[in-house]
Amino acid sequence: QAPERPGVRPAEPEIRPYEKVITKEAQTQRGIFTVHRLRSRVYYEIPKPELGQDFLWVTKVARTPGVGYGGVSVGNRVVRWERRDNRVLLRDISYEAVADKRNPIALAVETSNHPTIIMAFNIEALGKEDAPVIEVTRLFTTEVAEFSARRALRARGFDAARSFVERLKAYPINIEAEASHTYTVPIDVTATPTWAPTPSSPMAAGMRPGSATMLMHFSMVKLPEKPMQPRLNDERVGYFNVRQYDYGRDENSAPRRTYITRWRLEKKDPQAAVSEPVKPIVYYVDPATPTKWVPWVKRGVEAWQPAFEQAGFKNAILARDPPSPSEDPDWSPEDARYSVIRWAASTIEGAMGPRVHDPRTGEILEADIVIWHNVLNAISHLYFTEVAPLDKRAQTLPLPDELMGKLVEYVVAHEVGHTLGLPHNMKASSLYPFEKMRDREWLKKMGHTPSIMDLVLSNYVAQPEDRVDPEDLIARIGPYDTFSIVWGYKPVDGARTADAEKTTLDQWILAAQEKTPWLRFSTAKAAGSDPGENSFAVGDADAVQATEMGQRNLRRVIDMLLTAVPQKGKPYDDLGGVYGWVLEQWTSEMLIVAGLVGGFYSQQKHAGQDGVLFTPVPRERQAAAVKFLSENVFRTPAFFVRPDILRRIEPQGVLERIRSAQRMVLVNLLEARRFTRLVEQEALD
Numbered sequence: 196q197a198p199e200r201p202g203v204r205p206a207e208p209e210i211r212p213y214e215k216v217i218t219k220e221a222q223t224q225r226g227i228f229t230v231h232r233l234r235s236r237v238y239y240e241i242p243k244p245e246l247g248q249d250f251l252w253v254t255k256v257a258r259t260p261g262v263g264y265g266g267v268s269v270g271n272r273v274v275r276w277e278r279r280d281n282r283v284l285l286r287d288i289s290y291e292a293v294a295d296k297r298n299p300i301a302l303a304v305e306t307s308n309h310p311t312i313i314m315a316f317n318i319e320a321l322g323k324e325d326a327p328v329i330e331v332t333r334l335f336t337t338e339v340a341e342f343s344a345r346r347a348l349r350a351r352g353f354d355a356a357r358s359f360v361e362r363l364k365a366y367p368i369n370i371e372a373e374a375s376h377t378y379t380v381p382i383d384v385t386a387t388p389t390w391a392p393t394p395s396s397p398m399a400a401g402m403r404p405g406s407a408t409m410l411m412h413f414s415m416v417k418l419p420e421k422p423m424q425p426r427l428n429d430e431r432v433g434y435f436n437v438r439q440y441d442y443g444r445d446e447n448s449a450p451r452r453t454y455i456t457r458w459r460l461e462k463k464d465p466q467a468a469v470s471e472p473v474k475p476i477v478y479y480v481d482p483a484t485p486t487k488w489v490p491w492v493k494r495g496v497e498a499w500q501p502a503f504e505q506a507g508f509k510n511a512i513l514a515r516d517p518p519s520p521s522e523d524p525d526w527s528p529e530d531a532r533y534s535v536i537r538w539a540a541s542t543i544e545g546a547m548g549p550r551v552h553d554p555r556t557g558e559i560l561e562a563d564i565v566i567w568h569n570v571l572n573a574i575s576h577l578y579f580t581e582v583a584p585l586d587k588r589a590q591t592l593p594l595p596d597e598l599m600g601k602l603v604e605y606v607v608a609h610e611v612g613h614t615l616g617l618p619h620n621m622k623a624s625s626l627y628p629f630e631k632m633r634d635r636e637w638l639k640k641m642g643h644t645p646s647i648m649d650l651v652l653s654n655y656v657a658q659p660e661d662r663v664d665p666e667d668l669i670a671r672i673g674p675y676d677t678f679s680i681v682w683g684y685k686p687v688d689g690a691r692t693a694d695a696e697k698t699t700l701d702q703w704i705l706a707a708q709e710k711t712p713w714l715r716f717s718t719a720k721a722a723g724s725d726p727g728e729n730s731f732a733v734g735d736a737d738a739v740q741a742t743e744m745g746q747r748n749l750r751r752v753i754d755m756l757l758t759a760v761p762q763k764g765k766p767y768d769d770l771g772g773v774y775g776w777v778l779e780q781w782t783s784e785m786l787i788v789a790g791l792v793g794g795f796y797s798q799q800k801h802a803g804q805d806g807v808l809f810t811p812v813p814r815e816r817q818a819a820a821v822k823f824l825s826e827n828v829f830r831t832p833a834f835f836v837r838p839d840i841l842r843r844i845e846p847q848g849v850l851e852r853i854r855s856a857q858r859m860v861l862v863n864l865l866e867a868r869r870f871t872r873l874v875e876q877e878a879l880d
């Protein structure tokens with residue numbers, strides 16, 4: 196297709212006979228569209244009923260040359276194919292502003308949300324019932340800004356001559372395409388672009404000088420013709436959400452409507468208290484997952500089944516092995532119809548649980564959890580650091596496979612929670628009474644945190660003399676998690692709209708949270724002021740007691756290092772790494788104590804509930820926190836100064852390590868926002 200001259204309207208495309216375009220040499224697949232391939236050219240034959248329909252376009256990185264890792268999402272957006280004379284337009288559709296089409300203001304919303312044209316295609320021929328046939332090769336072999344990975348890679352250029360369509364497959368509701376995209380960056384790169392991703396981005400390292408060829412995967416999935424009934428979001432229960440401005444509501448200003456993201460679960464038997472769903476939530480385990488961890492990955496998924504049973508669904512969430520190539524040669528983990536737990540060959544020590552949802556209703560359509568291989572290193576070292584004195588299995592590194600399996604199960608269960616719609620609940624682990632953290636019976640029944648969605652792996656408050664069962668030291672799905680699943684997924688009988696559910700949902704919240712503190716969620720406007728909303732906090736609001744117990748265990752861990760870490764015949768590198776983990780844990784616990792100073796205990800409430808949202812931490816408790824920090828942080832923690840350990844790690848620098856940790860706590864304690872709150876507490880409270 197020749198380039199068009201600026202300012203000159205191109206000639207009207209000429210529609211040719213079908214057989215002149217789609218010849219006998221074409222390889223044809225039939226699905227939501229009919230896809231034809233003629234050597235390097237790709238054609239879509241779009242049935243007329245699919246024109247004007249909404250599709251979700253999902254862009255992922257399938258394979259990389261060492262830049263980032265496969266399975267990473269680049270983005271998703273709603274698109275629509277429309278015919279205009281002898282062309283087909285691919286438009287970008289937004290649902291940020293909406294209005295009921297029966298309402299006159301819908302015309303105004305439409306004029307302010309004119310869909311952008313992503314690309315225009317000439318109609319080459321007409322198929323059966325006047326289905327337009329268009330060549331879409333350049334959609335996959337040129338750089339389309341809306342689908343490009345350039346920004347994530349920090350690349351400067353795109354080379355179409357080194358970009359090719361690799362594979363296309365048509366399915367009943369989706370089309371899956373893969374293309375090799377080659378991105379370039381000048382050799383003399385000296386500056387980071389202002390648009391580069393943050394360091395937390397999976398591609399944060401960017402490209403090395405030269406080029407990088409990525410295998411990109413594009414999924415185009417038809418959105419449900421009958422949208423799921425959405426459920427209104429409530430800040431008192433944590434859910435990821437979608438936001439819209441609904442101009443059709445009878446209010447003076449356009450209200451922002453917020454819906455939770457959740458899977459569509461419908462009972463096979465609507466009359467039954469507990470029924471199997473019409474369509475369960477299924478996660479496939481990546482074939483690349485190390486064999487010994489596969490059973491634990493599955494357990495992490497299906498650990499959520501009891502919570503869904505409380506919501507009225509039996510066998511609502513399942514883990515399965517993917518079909519073999521002989522069973523289904525076209526199965527792909529990138530296929531947007533499947534949710535997959537991917538095992539990534541990466542040195543990143545973590546995991547993530549993103550999800551793809553319908554922007555109209557919040558319905559989760561697919562989720563891909565990524566487990567980075569080196570998360571094994573992180574969870575084993577963290578568990579050793581926190582509770583080695585309480586679990587004999589953890590007193591030598593590396594940890595035994597049985598224990599590592601349980602830690603893998605924890606990681607997977609946490610990430611599955613994200614893909615069910617649940618964000619972190621940092622408040623959770625501070626809501627159990629402190630004394631229960633050393634109560635064997637309580638821990639057996641309730642665990643040490645009411646939510647696995649908090650970032651707290653194990654119970655570092657318990658002491659060896661408490662003789663806690665090691666099986667009860669690792670966080671598990673707790674009462675808050677069950678409550679949130681029930682609130683988000685349980686059907687509300689008789690409610691046919693989101694507004695009709697609201698009264699019942701509000702009653703569920705009040706009945707649970709007023710009498711049971713650990714069923715509460717983080718406070719949206721706390722803005723770092725609540726000492727309970729910290730990562731890695733264990734025990735109730737008096738963090739001094741919990742941290743004192745944690746420090747006792749850290750002293751025991753330091754005493755264990757020389758027998759637990761070095762492996763005969765190997766360098767002392769691991770000793771230095773684990774020593775660093777212990778110092779980092781010490782710092783984290785001290786920062787929790789610092790949070791008491793100028794802090795507020797908070798509870799998310801709505802109008803009509805008694806009491807205020809923010810209550811200052813009592814003055815005497817703040818003073819006790821400062822005293823504790825003075826004695827345990829700003830007076831050098833002598834138990835870290837161990838020549839028998841340190842002289843096996845480095846000739847110098849250990850005192851700087853300790854000073855840096857002390858300085859981190861001091862800077863946090865003296866931050867400007869904390870002093871602003873202290874001044875206001877003195878004036879108001």
